[in-house]
Amino acid sequence: MKKHTIARPHKPAQRTDRQEKATQKGRATDEAFRDAARRVFARDGYLNAKISDIAAEAGKSVASFYNYYDTKADLLLALAEEFHSEAMELALVSYRAGQSRHEAMREAMAGFWQTYKQRRGELVGVFQASMLEGEFRDRWLDIRAQAIYQISAEIRTAQEHGYCPGANPILTASALSAMLEHFCYIWQAQGGESVEVEFSDEGAIDTLATICIQSIYWKPEDA
Numbered sequence: 001m002k003k004h005t006i007a008r009p010h011k012p013a014q015r016t017d018r019q020e021k022a023t024q025k026g027r028a029t030d031e032a033f034r035d036a037a038r039r040v041f042a043r044d045g046y047l048n049a050k051i052s053d054i055a056a057e058a059g060k061s062v063a064s065f066y067n068y069y070d071t072k073a074d075l076l077l078a079l080a081e082e083f084h085s086e087a088m089e090l091a092l093v094s095y096r097a098g099q100s101r102h103e104a105m106r107e108a109m110a111g112f113w114q115t116y117k118q119r120r121g122e123l124v125g126v127f128q129a130s131m132l133e134g135e136f137r138d139r140w141l142d143i144r145a146q147a148i149y150q151i152s153a154e155i156r157t158a159q160e161h162g163y164c165p166g167a168n169p170i171l172t173a174s175a176l177s178a179m180l181e182h183f184c185y186i187w188q189a190q191g192g193e194s195v196e197v198e199f200s201d202e203g204a205i206d207t208l209a210t211i212c213i214q215s216i217y218w219k220p221e222d223a
Contacts, residue, residue, distance in 0.1 A: 030068050032058040034082075037075050042121025046076065046128050073129055073136045077143070079122040084143055087112045088150055101217055106209035109180075113205050116184040124189045148173045155216055163217050176212055183208065 036058035040049045051072055055062045069075045090111030099107065116123060130137040151173035158164060164172070183204070186192065192199060 029058075029060065029064065032060060033065060033068055033075065034079060037072070037079060038119065038122055040121075041076070041125045046072075046122075046125025047132075049125075073133060076122060076125050076129060077136065077139055079119070080126050080140060080143055083115060083119050083123065084147055087115050088147055090115065102209065102213055105213050106205060109208040109212065110205045112180060113184060113201065113208070117188055120188055124185070127185060127189075144177065148177055151176060158216050162219055164215070165220065167216075172215065176215060179211070180208060 033054060037049070037054050040053050040057050044053065049072060051065055052062055054072065054075070055065045058065075069078070090108060126140060130140045148170065152169035155164065155167065155169040155172055159167070159169070187199070187204060
């Protein structure tokens, strides 16, 4: 039986001549490109966005763009890394606050939902690019793997206390992560399902928190 690993062994070569980012001015320029890309991706979509559009939106030259990124896919990946770092940090803050499991999970889901809403343009771009560009897909899966390993660690901790016995931590974490991302994509980027339902942000967050809690914190009936 073939075994699959989460992290991909191949890493594309990264440029190292990016000293501009190390200076205060360089960091400000980099942030200008990131902010501009968010607006352009949200306005035009990732597939239609051009590097010249991003540079113009940032008030910078195209030549300056290439001092920071090789392609718009590289810039999109940087934004994706920001998103996952922010979402994971929000989740950790919830668990450190001494809340109940359900309170912490709901706060984590609320943080993810709101962060996705704020970054919807770039995350739709991630979805599109991962389907069309093989190298981007592999690098995006590496970013996702960080979250999957973190979630799986929480699942293993729960199992040490008798919860969800027999569940594969990695596969469970992958399933929950995929559910969370696609649920946000359907309801925030595509306008929701073609079904009759009373929808609200609070209801969506409650639903996500309940699914995650019941997927991890359950015990056999005879326990």
